Amino acid sequence: MNWNILLFQVFPYVALALLVIVSFQRMRGKPFSVSSLSSQLLERRLLFFGSVPFHWGVLIILLGHLLALLVPQGLLLWNAVPIRLYLLEISGLALALWTLGGLLVLLYRRLSNRRVLAVTRPTDVIVLLLLLVSILTGILTAVMYRYGSYWFPSVFTPYLWSILTLRPRPELVADLPFWIQLHVFNFWVLLAVFPFTRLIHIITVPLGYLWRPWQLVIWVRKPRRLQPVPPVAQPYPTTSAKPQAALQDKGGAYGSD
Amino acid sequence: MNVRAHVSMTFHLDKCIGCHTCSVACKNLWTDRKGTEYMWWNNVETRPGTGYPTGWEDQERFKGGWEKKNGQLELRLHSRARGLTNLFYNPALPELDDYYEPFTFDYQNLFNAPEGDDQPVARPISMITGEPMNLEAGPNWDDDLGGSNLYAQNDPNWAGVAPEIQAQMAEIERVAFNYMPRICNHCLNPACVAACPSGAIYKRAEDGVVLVNENKCKGWRMCVAACPYKKVYYNWATGKSEKCILCFPRLETGQAPACFHSCVGRIRYLGVILYDADRIATAAKAETQELVQAQLDAILDPFDPAVMAAARANGLGEDWIKAAQASPVYKFVKVWKLALPLHPEYRTMAMLFYIPPLSPIVSTIEEGLVKLELPPEQIDFELFNHLQKARLPLEYLANLFAAGNVEVVKPILRKLLAVRIYKRRQSVEGTIDQATLQLVEAAGTTPEEIEAIYQLTAKPTLQERFVVPPYHREMAVEVWNDPLAHKGETGVGFLELPVRGD
Numbered sequence: 069m070n071w072n073i074l075l076f077q078v079f080p081y082v083a084l085a086l087l088v089i090v091s092f093q094r095m096r097g098k099p100f101s102v103s104s105l106s107s108q109l110l111e112r113r114l115l116f117f118g119s120v121p122f123h124w125g126v127l128i129i130l131l132g133h134l135l136a137l138l139v140p141q142g143l144l145l146w147n148a149v150p151i152r153l154y155l156l157e158i159s160g161l162a163l164a165l166w167t168l169g170g171l172l173v174l175l176y177r178r179l180s181n182r183r184v185l186a187v188t189r190p191t192d193v194i195v196l197l198l199l200l201v202s203i204l205t206g207i208l209t210a211v212m213y214r215y216g217s218y219w220f221p222s223v224f225t226p227y228l229w230s231i232l233t234l235r236p237r238p239e240l241v242a243d244l245p246f247w248i249q250l251h252v253f254n255f256w257v258l259l260a261v262f263p264f265t266r267l268i269h270i271i272t273v274p275l276g277y278l279w280r281p282w283q284l285v286i287w288v289r290k291p292r293r294l295q296p297v298p299p300v301a302q303p304y305p306t307t308s309a310k311p312q313a314a315l316q317d318k319g320g321a322y323g324s325d
Numbered sequence: 326m327n328v329r330a331h332v333s334m335t336f337h338l339d340k341c342i343g344c345h346t347c348s349v350a351c352k353n354l355w356t357d358r359k360g361t362e363y364m365w366w367n368n369v370e371t372r373p374g375t376g377y378p379t380g381w382e383d384q385e386r387f388k389g390g391w392e393k394k395n396g397q398l399e400l401r402l403h404s405r406a407r408g409l410t411n412l413f414y415n416p417a418l419p420e421l422d423d424y425y426e427p428f429t430f431d432y433q434n435l436f437n438a439p440e441g442d443d444q445p446v447a448r449p450i451s452m453i454t455g456e457p458m459n460l461e462a463g464p465n466w467d468d469d470l471g472g473s474n475l476y477a478q479n480d481p482n483w484a485g486v487a488p489e490i491q492a493q494m495a496e497i498e499r500v501a502f503n504y505m506p507r508i509c510n511h512c513l514n515p516a517c518v519a520a521c522p523s524g525a526i527y528k529r530a531e532d533g534v535v536l537v538n539e540n541k542c543k544g545w546r547m548c549v550a551a552c553p554y555k556k557v558y559y560n561w562a563t564g565k566s567e568k569c570i571l572c573f574p575r576l577e578t579g580q581a582p583a584c585f586h587s588c589v590g591r592i593r594y595l596g597v598i599l600y601d602a603d604r605i606a607t608a609a610k611a612e613t614q615e616l617v618q619a620q621l622d623a624i625l626d627p628f629d630p631a632v633m634a635a636a637r638a639n640g641l642g643e644d645w646i647k648a649a650q651a652s653p654v655y656k657f658v659k660v661w662k663l664a665l666p667l668h669p670e671y672r673t674m675a676m677l678f679y680i681p682p683l684s685p686i687v688s689t690i691e692e693g694l695v696k697l698e699l700p701p702e703q704i705d706f707e708l709f710n711h712l713q714k715a716r717l718p719l720e721y722l723a724n725l726f727a728a729g730n731v732e733v734v735k736p737i738l739r740k741l742l743a744v745r746i747y748k749r750r751q752s753v754e755g756t757i758d759q760a761t762l763q764l765v766e767a768a769g770t771t772p773e774e775i776e777a778i779y780q781l782t783a784k785p786t787l788q789e790r791f792v793v794p795p796y797h798r799e800m801a802v803e804v805w806n807d808p809l810a811h812k813g814e815t816g817v818g819f820l821e822l823p824v825r826g827d
Contacts, residue, residue: 100540105825106564108418109421109549119414186454187562264827273409274545277405277408277522277524280524284526285528285529285530
């Protein structure tokens with residue numbers, strides 16, 4: 069086993085296994101521990117300048133990666149005209165810089181604000197640093213090895229699909245430059261730490277809010293409520309009302325003394 | 326008719342002495358944990374004032390409650406889509422400093438300070454950062470109109486009140502105030518429930534208590550902004566929202582909530598109200614001036630045979646119907662029509678009802694206010710006939726309890742005054758003269774009703790103030806487990822500690 073197989077074949081599967089199993093276990097077994105862990109109550113000004121650009125930037129960039137993974141032909145077709153390729157690359161780079169700015173604000177805020185520091189755990193900083201590596205290597209890749217959106221479909225789309233379809237071909241990334249390899253490996257690291265950190269709040273995005281009813285009213289004893297209405301003298305519905313009445317002559321449901 | 330029961334509340338503001346015993350009882354019971362130090366599920370505000378958190382009634386800023394847009398009821402905070410895009414940053418969320426930074430004191434310094442020329446002091450320390458801090462705000466910072474030019478003058482309920490009456494707040498001899506204890510209103514149309522993206526907040530159908538499911542809460546904190554009363558709080562340590570639970574563990578064991586039970590002035594009443602769930606939607610959408618009446622219309626008469634039959638058909642037990650018939654809240658709200666919800670214009674249909682306070686009996690001579698040269702027995706009549714000159718302006722009370730509709734507040738104050746005048750005549754002079762009887766009639770009441778109001782206001786027993794319905798928690802376990810199996814399993818299992826996740 070060489071480094072290539074270890075880092076880009078074995079580790080991805082470890083990361084994916086952790087991601088799926090531990091996330092599921094945590095959501096099911098320790099739901100109280102899952103939260104966005106917002107610190108807006110403690111500090112709001114820097115959060116605005118950090119959180120908003122970071123989240124939107126990361127969201128759009130991840131969607132871009134996902135599109136390249138799902139419809140590589142479409143991406144290649146789009147890039148067939150140079151001006152469209154430049155447009156895509158420029159907007160991608162701009163988004164990355166915007167995201168980077170947001171992340172740096174978040175990192176600064178987390179380490180400088182006393183109140184935020186009081187709720188900071190080591191994992192919070194680790195996540196921010198991993199994301200920083202991800203964005204920096206992404207920007208380096210975009211700048212040094214042009215044009216990413218041009219070669220992504222022929223290199224990463226097959227690699228990622230090979231991992232996902234359980235026919236791993238780590239050799240596809242074996243000869244890539246260091247910064248690109250770091251970018252890929254860091255992605256697997258992020259997946260691996262996902263269930264152990266606040267990153268888990270990503271899967272709790274409440275899309276159901278778009279169609280759920282405004283008001284939620286819950287009956288504690290709904291199952292009982294659906295039973296036949298008890299006679300007037302009965303203070304509350306009981307299924308054993310009738311047998312009890314029948315047993316009354318014989319000293320009640322539990323017999324006489 | 327879809328009859329449901331609601332464990333509802335009435336606060337008699339005339340009896341509140343502002344002792345904060347309720348707040349302390351609640352604090353000791355529920356919110357003395359890490360992350361909850363700044364929360365006061367129960368707080369007592371001095372009115373006029375800006376309250377807690379400071380300026381909570383400013384819905385332009387905090388976006389609480391509902392508003393009517395094109396005839397539709399919409400959250401003031403966000404549309405559904407906007408609710409999702411605001412997850413990353415919620416512009417309407419109050420900051421910790423809108424409440425106050427919780428603090429303790431460095432008491433150890435009193436013992437450990439090195440010998441010196443000065444007496445050692447216990448400096449305030451932040452309960453968040455653990456560092457020394459300068460106190461700029463705290464619980465009840467504006468108690469008893471302290472700093473009233475900062476707080477009382479900025480009360481948004483002064484809207485529509487004449488400037489010269491507002492100016493009184495700056496004059497110490499003419500000032501008037503009352504206390505207003507506030508807990509979660511356990512609304513019929515709660516905005517916090519509607520705003521929660523995770524669907525973690527819900528209303529218990531059996532008794533109407535609004536609760537946060539701490540396991541489902543993901544800390545998106547929309548509820549904090551959406552509640553117009555600012556009675557949902559964000560626990561900064563655990564990253565979850567928390568709110569008043571109406572002491573449901575106490576209710577379920579037949580006890581009144583801690584703040585009710587500990588109330589020194591005995592201002593608090595608790596009882597079951599039957600309401601028509603089908604009427605909530607229309608009542609919440611009523612015209613602003615008719616909101617109070619629309620809400621009262623949704624409350625049903627527990628003695629009406631049709632209502633009782635519908636309640637039974639909905640699974641309500643006979644003992645709950647009995648509790649609704651004995652409910653002091655029903656009497657104050659619906660029979661005597663003395664109690665009003667706080668800020669009905671938020672359209673959440675608050676189920677905590679306030680009996681508005683009467684102004685102090687004597688007042689200043691000038692400015693056409695109650696005249697002091699009158700014999701004392703006529704001062705009452707003077708106030709009764711000139712309520713618009715009361716020291717707590719009618720408009721002010723109407724802005725608090727009736728969406729600005731003075732005509733809703735006026736008959737209540739007149740009836741309360743009639744009770745006061747009638748009982749004073751009776752107990753001080755022994756006879757009721759014709760003028761008083763005419764006054765009683767003018768107030769739209771009768772001597773019998775006055776006796777009943779007096780009885781429940783001044784001399785109620787614990788059992789009359791708190792009519793807690795039997796919850797039958799012993800039966801509830803059957804919903805999820807075989808009772809015998811549950812008995813054997815009790816105490817075995819795992820609890821998750823309420824600590825911050827990574």
